[in-house]
Amino acid sequence: MMIDNYTELNEKLSRLQWLLQRQHFQSHAERGPMADPTRGQGRVLAILKLQPEISTKDLSYLLGIRQQSLNELLNKLEKSGFVERIPSEADRRIMMVRLTEKGKAEPQSEGDFSGIFSCLNPEERTAFGDYLDRIIAALEAQLGIEADEESFDWMNGARSRMGAEMFERLMEMRGGPRPHRHGHPGGPFRGGFEGCGGRHGRGPAPENMPGAERFSPDYTGPVPDRDGTGPSGVSSEKNEKGE
Structure with a gap:
């Protein structure tokens, strides 16, 4: 009988998120x-x-x-x-x-993240990225997160204002694949994404979902470990602050 390890996986993801936040504070x-x-x-x-x-x-x-x-x-x-x-x-x-x-x-600095993933070989990093894509896509479907027409209109206007070359460079800095106007091939529009080898990518942040902003890389408010303990009971410094 297969052991249900969903809780364990969720705890590990929470632990990873906390460690990445700790690294950022440091x-x-x-x-x-x-x-x-x-x-x-x-x-x-x-x-x-x-x-x-x-x-x-x-x-x-x-x-x-x-x-x-x-x-x-x-x-x-x-x-x-x-x-x-x-x-x-x-x-x-x-x-x-x-x-x-x-x-x-x-x-x-150039923002070198090689140290985080150096414990994985190239094949493992590719597989890890694929797994994350699948989890992200599943959560987006559950939460109903979709790319909207306003995003497409902005992209078209920004390309004209900035020039194609500069626009592409800035979009690379933005990170993540781009909205695909027609969503998944052969299906209705669901805010799917093209890029990253055809895999799903992240959609716009759910602005009206309580607590969703905490997962944004630009979030500067309180996080659960600020009370002195992080996931798995690991203590954290009370005076840590974001940007």
Whole structure:
């Protein structure tokens, strides 16, 4: 009789999530919030280093976060003198984010994650990625997460505004495959994705689901281990803070 290990797998995933968050806190404490080009303020700075002036709407889509969350990040960056917000000359209703000279001079690392996955060989990393794709796709189907027409309209407009080459570079930084307008081949539209060898990818974050924002890489609020214990009863420092 096969042993039900669903609970064990869920606990391991929770443990992995907690460890990744711990690693981020440690990196933040050692190098500061700007050093990591894949998280929080550092991620905004990395995009602006490629596109020194961009609208807040475009930036919000590229980061995959809500406008409110973006404004919180921009407030911190603006207060530190790394960016400034100005009305667009073409349409003053549109707010532009511009990288300052201080922001241009701020050093950033390349974001090397090889240490996390170095315990796996290339074949194992590929298989692990396939398993994650399947789990993500199943959860998206359960939660009803779909790509919307607004995302496609933004992509078409952004490609025209930024130029095809710059748009492609920024989309690579965004991470994850892109929305496929027709969803799964041979079936109705379900917000499926193309890319990554035809595998499913992540859809937009479920903004109206309580607690969903905690799983965003840009989330800066409380997490379960802040009470002093993490998964499996591992203690954590109470003074750890996000970006």
